[in-house]
Amino acid sequence: MISSFETDKLPQGYYKKVGTVLQRRDSSGEGQSLLLFLRDMGPIWVSAPASKTKCRFGGAIEPLVWAEFDLYQSPARLYLQGAEVKEDFISLRCSAEKLKSALRLYKRLSKTLMVGHESNNILILLWSSMLLIKENCPVDIVEYRFTWKLLKEAGLAPSLQYCVNCGSKLDSGARWTNDGLICASCSGTNKEDLDADALKSLRFAALLNHDKFIEWTGSQEKSSLYTDELKKLVTFFTDMD
Known part of the structure; x- marks a missing residue:
């Protein structure tokens, strides 16, 4: 169900929200388009501009990573300005079974949720499920x-x-x-x-x-x-x- 970049724009200004990266789409020379699943905002598309040297956001924009994201809504689009990683679930990447399971959860949400609709209960469910996988x-x-x-x-x-x-x-x-x-x-x-x-x-x-x-x-x-x-x-x- 999540496929469109067209959403109602937020009021222009700065936002700080906790959430996770559901999807990342790379664009040559322009950076990445990220589908973030954020508290109080739900899934929302964000532009992460490219740096001339290397990715300015590092591992914070990898799928499965949870972070506090600094955002800016311009007249044109919503931009990622910074991110502080809270949980990277790096241990899941050491197990093919755990990693595939986590990715299936994210894929299911990407098919089910609607962009721009607050879904805090589901965000909590995803967080809990990721912790359960991490806990073996x-x-x-x-x-x-x-x-x-x-x-x-x-x-x-x-x-x-x-x-x-x-x-x-x-x-x-x-x-x-x-x-x-x-x-x-x-x-x-x-x-x-x-x-x-x-x-x-x-x-x-x-x-x-x-x-x-x-x-x-x-x-x-x-x-x-x-x-x-x-x-x-x-x-x-x-x-x-």
Whole structure:
């Protein structure tokens, strides 16, 4: 959904905002165009002018980096004037699995968010998810958690607790439909996709707070459950992409 450089201009002046670099587009001789995801501003395109010698902003404009950005809105466009790195997540670059997982989170946001719309809850979600990856939580569970919570922010997340058909609590198991999970009664003779233990694990993955999630994932064995369920979750983004 994020693709256009055309956004409503901010009032002319200086701004200082914390956020992260979602995308960077290089332009020969002109510097870079950055898609910053900023607190209180949401995603916004910023011009980072080139220096005659080297990049004046260094690693602060690399994707995945979090920084406090100094900005100036001119009559024509929004410029980056400076940046102080707060967290570079450099350790993720030492693991192909962690790096690919983090990049998938950023790619999903680049497809989902709208330029110029404040999205502080989602910015916090991204920050939390990056920390979870850094803390060595299983990346498949982190990606499932991130995706479900992102869908929840958009009002699209399938309930993990109640049948989408009759509203009864999903106690014994559930089956997937295009609209969400349905209970055993609504499934009829069809086989359930998820048993009670699998549903419980999905709820923990999606709903535990940050610290309890870290503790819980430490006891989880490797499973295809979260990868399989993630594939089902992403279908709920169809109308947004």
